[in-house]
Amino acid sequence: MKAYVSVFRLRLVNGLQYRSAALAGLATQFFWGFILIMVFEAFYSQALVTQPISLPQLITYVWLQQAFLSLIMLWFRDNELFQLITSGNIAYELCRPTGIYGFWYAKLLAQRLASAMLRCFPVILIAAFLPQPYRLSMPVDAVTALLFVITLILGLFIIISISMLIYISTFVTMSAAGSLLMFSVIGEFLAGMIIPVPLMPDWLQAIVNVLPFRLTADFPFRVYSGHISTSEALKIIPLQLLWLTVLVALGKYTMGKALRRVVVQGG
Amino acid sequence: MITVSGISKSFKVAKRTSGVRSAVKALFRREYTEVEALNDISFSIAPGEIVGYIGPNGAGKSTTIKVMSGILVPDQGTCSIMGYTPWLDRVAYVKNIGVVFGQRSQLWWDVPVIDSFELLRDIYDVPEEEYRSNLKLLTETLDLEDIIRTPVRQLSLGQRMRCEIAASLLHSPSILFLDEPTIGLDAVSKIAVRKFITRINKEKGVTVILTTHDMNDIEALAHRILLIGKGKLLFDGNLNTLRDQYVEDSAASIPTIEEIIVRMYKEYQIT
Numbered sequence: 001m002k003a004y005v006s007v008f009r010l011r012l013v014n015g016l017q018y019r020s021a022a023l024a025g026l027a028t029q030f031f032w033g034f035i036l037i038m039v040f041e042a043f044y045s046q047a048l049v050t051q052p053i054s055l056p057q058l059i060t061y062v063w064l065q066q067a068f069l070s071l072i073m074l075w076f077r078d079n080e081l082f083q084l085i086t087s088g089n090i091a092y093e094l095c096r097p098t099g100i101y102g103f104w105y106a107k108l109l110a111q112r113l114a115s116a117m118l119r120c121f122p123v124i125l126i127a128a129f130l131p132q133p134y135r136l137s138m139p140v141d142a143v144t145a146l147l148f149v150i151t152l153i154l155g156l157f158i159i160i161s162i163s164m165l166i167y168i169s170t171f172v173t174m175s176a177a178g179s180l181l182m183f184s185v186i187g188e189f190l191a192g193m194i195i196p197v198p199l200m201p202d203w204l205q206a207i208v209n210v211l212p213f214r215l216t217a218d219f220p221f222r223v224y225s226g227h228i229s230t231s232e233a234l235k236i237i238p239l240q241l242l243w244l245t246v247l248v249a250l251g252k253y254t255m256g257k258a259l260r261r262v263v264v265q266g267g
Numbered sequence: 268m269i270t271v272s273g274i275s276k277s278f279k280v281a282k283r284t285s286g287v288r289s290a291v292k293a294l295f296r297r298e299y300t301e302v303e304a305l306n307d308i309s310f311s312i313a314p315g316e317i318v319g320y321i322g323p324n325g326a327g328k329s330t331t332i333k334v335m336s337g338i339l340v341p342d343q344g345t346c347s348i349m350g351y352t353p354w355l356d357r358v359a360y361v362k363n364i365g366v367v368f369g370q371r372s373q374l375w376w377d378v379p380v381i382d383s384f385e386l387l388r389d390i391y392d393v394p395e396e397e398y399r400s401n402l403k404l405l406t407e408t409l410d411l412e413d414i415i416r417t418p419v420r421q422l423s424l425g426q427r428m429r430c431e432i433a434a435s436l437l438h439s440p441s442i443l444f445l446d447e448p449t450i451g452l453d454a455v456s457k458i459a460v461r462k463f464i465t466r467i468n469k470e471k472g473v474t475v476i477l478t479t480h481d482m483n484d485i486e487a488l489a490h491r492i493l494l495i496g497k498g499k500l501l502f503d504g505n506l507n508t509l510r511d512q513y514v515e516d517s518a519a520s521i522p523t524i525e526e527i528i529v530r531m532y533k534e535y536q537i538t
Contacts (some may be wrong), residue, residue, distance in 0.1 A: 001388050003392070014378060097361050152395065261340070
């Protein structure tokens, strides 16, 4: 356990060094946030029927997406791990008295948290004081806020167990590009990062709801905005736990298989 | 302490000749050749020995080290080290060994060396007292005092290698595997590393298995040599016996260790 905490800490310290990357990221996130909100604003003002999610709720949804980007994006990657696998430096990782799965999980978790710490507070703070209609609204009550935190954390664990599968696939394909692209394009769409899930047609929502991706972003954000009620949220949390268990079990199993037939590249 | 018996390992290597035509052909049908990296290797090593593991490039030296350190799973054969089978009891077993791969790095690139050391301390769960005394010994003998607070990316190869060796010994392993530890080192660092290996072997009784292409390393350190060529173990014995055996052949002059090895390679037809 000490090992995981320690690698987590070192990663965190490492990640906090990249200040200019964080600043550039902030600028990008505000740019994207405004563009998306303006598009939806225009769309809502022309709509003839009432939309399944209100505009203020949607704006909150967009700001939360931008603020917690590094906690929910599948393309957020650790190049070091890819290099470890493709260059054969994994040899050293295998000489350590820890399971590789847990060790890498801790690394990925730390990397995402380090990046999120630098980005989420400024975005939330600024977005909360923007003039209407751009303002990020606060959760209606403390229970909602608490549920949001819980679902976001569980979502983070789910996203990391999905990205572990990307890393494990690299053992077979030897290139990160393919699985990363596939997972991130499909996963991003299914998580409601491009079109918010409530605005999707019913048949698509039916598909999205059975997959784990929306549980990582769409679900916590809708809990925050009140679009998903407290009682409904409590029903979905067990589903998050179930997916987490399934994904971790799958990851551990495939990793064990991959390591048994690992070939250390280059001498 | 270490018993290796009948280890075999082969790799599948994709082969094609150069040129566009064969590249296109390889899109549809790829030809593989089986390369036997290790073929029925057996030996045993007693506690406290320093063994030099030599052979030409591509002979299977590193593969053996990787099998013995639990990284690779062999196709056949058994291996028992301190009662463990490395690839089956990996997590429990690796606590007892230290490994240095001369061509790779285990230190975190962007942070000072000491941060990597502290991470290793936590990974191996080394008690604080033991860690401090080990660190003290290592900084003194490997002359790390001035470089330990420098980020790894700013170290020279020789400085980094000394830190790599130190990193592998922080948890006081009883077996040390060194895969080309003196690669790219200058004379001063080489001698420092050799002295250090002798010292931990004498003082702490660490068993050392060392692969290298620098025969001076072997001469300075190892009393016993294992020669491997084309995946087969060809010679297992004392360095002096080897010398006597080959000195007789040439009455003209006393050959250097390098020449002896070349003769040996020729005799076994593995060059």
